[in-house]
Amino acid sequence: MKLTKLLTSAAVALGLAAGAAWAQDKTKVGFVYVGPVGDGGWTYEHDQGRKAVEAEFGDKVETVYVENVAEGPDAERVMTQMALEGADLIFTTSFGYMDPTINVAKKFPNVKFEHATGYKRAENVSTYSARFYEGRAVQGTIAGHMTESNIIGYIGSYPIPEVIRGINSAYIHAKKVNPDVQFKIVWAFTWFDPAKEADAAKVLIEQGADVILQHTDSTAPQAAAQAAGNVYTFGQASDMAEYGPKPRISSIIDNWAPYYIARTKAVMDGTWESVDTWDGIGAGMVGIGEITDAVPAEVKAEAEALIEKIASGDYHPFTGPLKKQDGSDWLAEGEVADDGTLAGMNFYVEGLEGDIPQ
Amino acid sequence: MDLSAINPVLLIASLMVAATPLLLAAIGELVVEKSGVLNLGVEGMMIVGAIAGFATAVESGSPLLGFFAAAFAGAALSVLFAILTQFAQANQVASGLSLTLFGLGLSALMGQSYVGVKPPRMGDIHIPVLSDLPVVGPILFGHDIILYFGIALTAAVWWVLKYSRMGLVLRAVGENHEAAHALGYKVIRIRILAILFGGACAGLGGAYISLIRVPQWTEGMTAGIGWIALALVVFASWKPWRALLGAYLFGGVTVVQLNLQAAGVAIPVEYLAMSPYLITIIVLVILSADKSSAPASLGRNFHASR
Numbered sequence: 001m002k003l004t005k006l007l008t009s010a011a012v013a014l015g016l017a018a019g020a021a022w023a024q025d026k027t028k029v030g031f032v033y034v035g036p037v038g039d040g041g042w043t044y045e046h047d048q049g050r051k052a053v054e055a056e057f058g059d060k061v062e063t064v065y066v067e068n069v070a071e072g073p074d075a076e077r078v079m080t081q082m083a084l085e086g087a088d089l090i091f092t093t094s095f096g097y098m099d100p101t102i103n104v105a106k107k108f109p110n111v112k113f114e115h116a117t118g119y120k121r122a123e124n125v126s127t128y129s130a131r132f133y134e135g136r137a138v139q140g141t142i143a144g145h146m147t148e149s150n151i152i153g154y155i156g157s158y159p160i161p162e163v164i165r166g167i168n169s170a171y172i173h174a175k176k177v178n179p180d181v182q183f184k185i186v187w188a189f190t191w192f193d194p195a196k197e198a199d200a201a202k203v204l205i206e207q208g209a210d211v212i213l214q215h216t217d218s219t220a221p222q223a224a225a226q227a228a229g230n231v232y233t234f235g236q237a238s239d240m241a242e243y244g245p246k247p248r249i250s251s252i253i254d255n256w257a258p259y260y261i262a263r264t265k266a267v268m269d270g271t272w273e274s275v276d277t278w279d280g281i282g283a284g285m286v287g288i289g290e291i292t293d294a295v296p297a298e299v300k301a302e303a304e305a306l307i308e309k310i311a312s313g314d315y316h317p318f319t320g321p322l323k324k325q326d327g328s329d330w331l332a333e334g335e336v337a338d339d340g341t342l343a344g345m346n347f348y349v350e351g352l353e354g355d356i357p358q
Numbered sequence: 359m360d361l362s363a364i365n366p367v368l369l370i371a372s373l374m375v376a377a378t379p380l381l382l383a384a385i386g387e388l389v390v391e392k393s394g395v396l397n398l399g400v401e402g403m404m405i406v407g408a409i410a411g412f413a414t415a416v417e418s419g420s421p422l423l424g425f426f427a428a429a430f431a432g433a434a435l436s437v438l439f440a441i442l443t444q445f446a447q448a449n450q451v452a453s454g455l456s457l458t459l460f461g462l463g464l465s466a467l468m469g470q471s472y473v474g475v476k477p478p479r480m481g482d483i484h485i486p487v488l489s490d491l492p493v494v495g496p497i498l499f500g501h502d503i504i505l506y507f508g509i510a511l512t513a514a515v516w517w518v519l520k521y522s523r524m525g526l527v528l529r530a531v532g533e534n535h536e537a538a539h540a541l542g543y544k545v546i547r548i549r550i551l552a553i554l555f556g557g558a559c560a561g562l563g564g565a566y567i568s569l570i571r572v573p574q575w576t577e578g579m580t581a582g583i584g585w586i587a588l589a590l591v592v593f594a595s596w597k598p599w600r601a602l603l604g605a606y607l608f609g610g611v612t613v614v615q616l617n618l619q620a621a622g623v624a625i626p627v628e629y630l631a632m633s634p635y636l637i638t639i640i641v642l643v644i645l646s647a648d649k650s651s652a653p654a655s656l657g658r659n660f661h662a663s664r
Contacts, residue, residue, distance in 0.1 A: 036577065038473030068577065153620070184620045187627050194574045195567065195581060199376070203616040206368040219474065220574050227479070242476065354622045 027089070027268050029053060029260075030082035031065040032075060034094035035192040041217035042191065042237040042254070043067065046093045046116075049256030056261045060268070071096025079104040083111045089267045091260065092116065094191065095160055101125060112272050114263060117162050119343055121274055128259060131280030132162070133169035133342070134310045135252035136213075137317035138288055138303050139234050140173030142250060143181075143211040145299040146232050150180045153204030155197060155214040155221060156187045159356045161345040163215050168349045169317045170213055175351060177302075184209055187357055194220035205231055212247075222248055232294070239289040250303070251289030258284060278339065282311040318342065323350035364617045370610075371496045374505060375571060377609025379404070379563040379580075381508045383587035384594070384601045385515055386559025391591055392519060393552035394532035394655035398454025399439055400560050401584025402461020407432040407561025408568035409465040412575045413472055421480035425504060425565050432561020433554045435461060440553045444546050447659050462578060472575045480504070480570055504566055509602070511559070516598040528552065532653035535660040545660050560584065586635075593642030596653065600645060608638040 031050050035043040050063050064087070066078050075097045082090055083104060089112045092101045098118035105113045105125045113125040121127055143152050152174060156163050167185065174181045184207060186200045193216075201212055201221035211232045214221045219240055225231040225247035233243065235251025259277065266272040279285035288307055291300045309315035320331030325348040331337060348356065383400050390397050410431030415424030439457050442448040480502050483489075489499040519525040528548060530538045535545045567583070568575050586608065594600035615630035 036473050040474040044474075184622070186616060186619050189627070189631070192576070193581070194572045194576050195579055198572045198574075199613070199616055202372055203613065203620050206365055206372065207617065207620050218574065218576070219476075220572055223476070223573060357627045 025060075026062045027057070027060060027264065028085075028087045029061060029063045029264055029267075030079075030087040030090040031063065032069050032078055032082070032090065032092045032094075032097060033065060033067040034069060034071065034096070035217055036067050037065070039192055039217050040219050040238055040240060041235075043093070043217065044238050045254040046091070046256055049260040050091075052257035053260045053264050057264065057268075061264060069097075072100070076100040076104055079113075080107070083108040087111060089114065089264060089272075095158070095162060112267055121276060123274055126263070126274050126276065128277040129162070130254055130285040131278060132252055132254075132286060133165045133317055134280040135286045135288055136166040136169040137173045137310065138306055139213060139250065139252065140170035140175075141177055141306055142291065142295060142299060142303050143170065143213065143232070143234075144174030144176065144178035145302075146249065146295065147174075147178065147181060147209075147211045149208045149210045150178065151182050151184060151208045151210065153201070153207075153209030153212045154183055154185045155200045155204070155212065155216050156185055157191050157215045158189060159187060159358070161343060164348070164356060165342060165345045166213075166215055167352070168345065171352055172322070172349060173306075173317065183352055185352075185354055188216055190216065192217045194218045197221050198224045201225060202228075219243065235289050241289065244290070245292035246294040248292070249294050250291045253287035253289050255285055255287050278343075280310065281307060282313060324348070325350055325352055364621055367493050367496055369613060369617060371500065373606060373610040373613045374497075374501065375609075376613050377605040378505050378508045379566045379571065380583055380587055380590065380608060381512065381602055381605035382504075382563035382566060383560045383584055384590045384605060385508070385511055385598060386556035386563075387587055388591045388594070388596055388598060388601055389515060389519075389528070389559075390552050390556035391656055392532045392596060392653055393528050393549050394535055394653050394658065394660075395443065395549050395553055396450045396454065396657040397436070397439055397457070397553060397556055398451060398588065399436070399457025399461065400556075400587050401580060401582065402458035402464075403432040403435050403557050403560035404461075404564035404567075404580045404584045404587075405465040405578070406435050406461045406468075407564030408580060409469045409472065409564075409575060410561065411565025412477055412568040413468065415477050415569055416472065416475055419478050421478055421569050422503075424477075424569055425562060428561040428565030429558040430561070432559070432564065433557040435464075436553050436557025436560075439557075440550045443659060444550055444553075447661060450657050450659065458584070466577045469575050469577060473577075475575065477569055477573050477575075479573070502570055504562070504570065507562075512598045512602045519598070529653070532655055535655045535658070539660070539662060545662075549660070560587075563587070586638075589639075590642070592652075593639065593646055595646045600642070603645075604638055604642050607641060608634050611637050 033043045037047040069075050069078050091114045093116045095117045098120050101113050101115045102120050105122050115127050117129045118127050171183050188196050188200050197216045197218050198220040201224035205228045214236045222233050222243040225233045231247050232249050233247040235248050237254050239251045239253050240248050316336045318337035320335040321333045322331040324330050387400050407428035411424040411428030414427035415421045442453040443450050482502050485499050489495050531545050531548050539545050590604045594604050611634040615633050
């Protein structure tokens with residue numbers, strides 16, 4: 001699989017090189033994707049953003065993308081190729097592209113880079129991410145109400161702050177509405193591998209979980225839940241509405257389009273600057289997919305009220321009193337977590353079991 | 359850590375599902391190697407079977423039809439290998455490797471429009487009374503038909519190789535193709551039939567992944583099962599029942615390690631992830647201590663003029 005990925009990306013890179021002659025007045029925007037555009041999740045939504053950029057600017061913009069780019073050296077080559085072909089702006093859309101993005105950006109000071117979900121910036125490298133943990137708070141609330149076995153399964157991808165934040169946020173809010181709730185976490189060590197995700201979902205279901213949250217990108221866990229029957233799931237990154245109204249009872253939807261359009265516009269106008277953007281439900285970067293009728297009306301109302309409070313800024317999902325897993329104090333009563341701690345979160349909150357793989 | 363959360367009955371039932379693709383591919387390759395041909399293209403034939411089966415099932419709405427298409431596609435791809443090695447006398451290792459690379463690329467191309475599509479579901483068979491028995495029911499009587507087919511195939515291959523005239527001829531061709539030729543057996547024809555059988559089995563195994571185990575299509579979704587099947591045949595000393603044992607062991611440890619993780623056992627995830635490979639190899643190496651040797655003509659090309 002590694003080899004084919006390598007070959008395809010090499011082939012695509014060559015193909016791009018062949019077509020290197022563009023009109024100079026066009027702004028060229030490149031996208032590097034970790035999965036296939038048809039994954040129905042993370043990459044699919046980034047590609048929707050790309051299409052929105054094309055629709056917005058029409059002839060004035062040209063977009064290119066390379067899908068299935070492995071995190072690591074492969075990514076560096078793809079980005080270099082894009083930059084060499086005259087891309088003005090390159091979006092690198094996975095956490096693991098962080099160092100490759102910084103490395104390539106050093107070599108091309110005139111090309112602007114935008115790295116999703118990372119924390120390393122430079123003169124010509126911005127970072128952007130969405131506050132998915134706000135969506136996780138809503139999911140946790142619904143999951144806490146919906147579970148009858150009091151066991152919620154969670155498929156983690158990689159043990160990075162982004163994922164750990166999601167687990168903590170979901171757990172805090174599930175616990176709030178259901179004190180007996182327990183989380184079972186399986187690390188898949190992949191963003192996209194349907195076979196592995198399906199196996200992980202099946203194992204969690206066999207161990208009694210009747211709600212499955214996933215931080216991996218494919219719909220395989222949804223299919224596993226559907227086959228199992230009485231299990232609820234949430235769409236990840238994309239709506240995954242084809243699995244509604246059950247097992248999929250709601251979803252977190254990434255909406256990158258407004259950001260991509262704004263940044264492309266900035267490059268066109270020459271006003272682009274390196275920034276760090278972290279928007280949530282309020283700014284519309286995180287959307288909550290329709291809560292289906294499988295959820296009781298009062299739970300739905302409670303979830304919607306929570307969405308409202310988070311959107312208006314009245315409520316922060318990480319509000320004290322909160323303790324860390326080892327029992328030490330983290331946030332005092334009423335205290336709100338600062339973005340720095342959240343961005344580097346590497347600990348579980350009190351009540352979660354197990355260790356974070358190092 | 360809570361080991362009581364692991365339900366042994368469900369565990370065994372799901373390890374059988376996890377093992378079936380491996381078993382199908384390994385049994386097919388076992389027959390091929392018994393006839394003296396080494397086909398390293400198992401992974402390629404599996405993945406082509408996976409997408410051919412998936413596409414057919416989606417278009418026709420019938421998973422069973424998908425499995426037929428998968429077997430056909432696997433066999434069709436193996437024809438390429440048969441022509442190269444049996445008629446053009448090409449090197450078997452090189453031809454097999456190229457078959458794998460070709461299959462991976464071809465399947466990615468064929469699968470372009472099937473990413474993210476939901477296939478029709480293959481129902482589990484349900485036998486009244488038997489399937490409802492506690493413990494035995496879910497393990498023995500609650501699966502899909504292909505899983506039983508895999509076990510039946512193992513038994514059939516074992517019987518044919520050991521007791522039938524056909525099996526004797528096949529083994530003779532694999533042990534000493536010149537002698538078999540001198541006795542009047544059509545070495546090339548027998549080998550081609552074995553290669554086709556191996557291709558069909560690999561195709562079925564691939565389709566089992568894309569239609570039942572996951573069920574979904576993604577590029578490269580066989581993720582090395584074909585290579586494990588190849589290794590399994592060697593470690594199983596070319597014996598069908600040992601291949602079954604090895605496949606179940608591998609499937610079992612794969613499922614157990616996820617279960618242990620979910621149960622919160624404090625073993626680093628990395629060790630758990632490598633355990634299926636390690637344990638399967640260790641057990642089969644111990645088993646193969648009886649020095650059963652490979653078919654004597656394995657990997658050697660045959661031409662009647664020599």
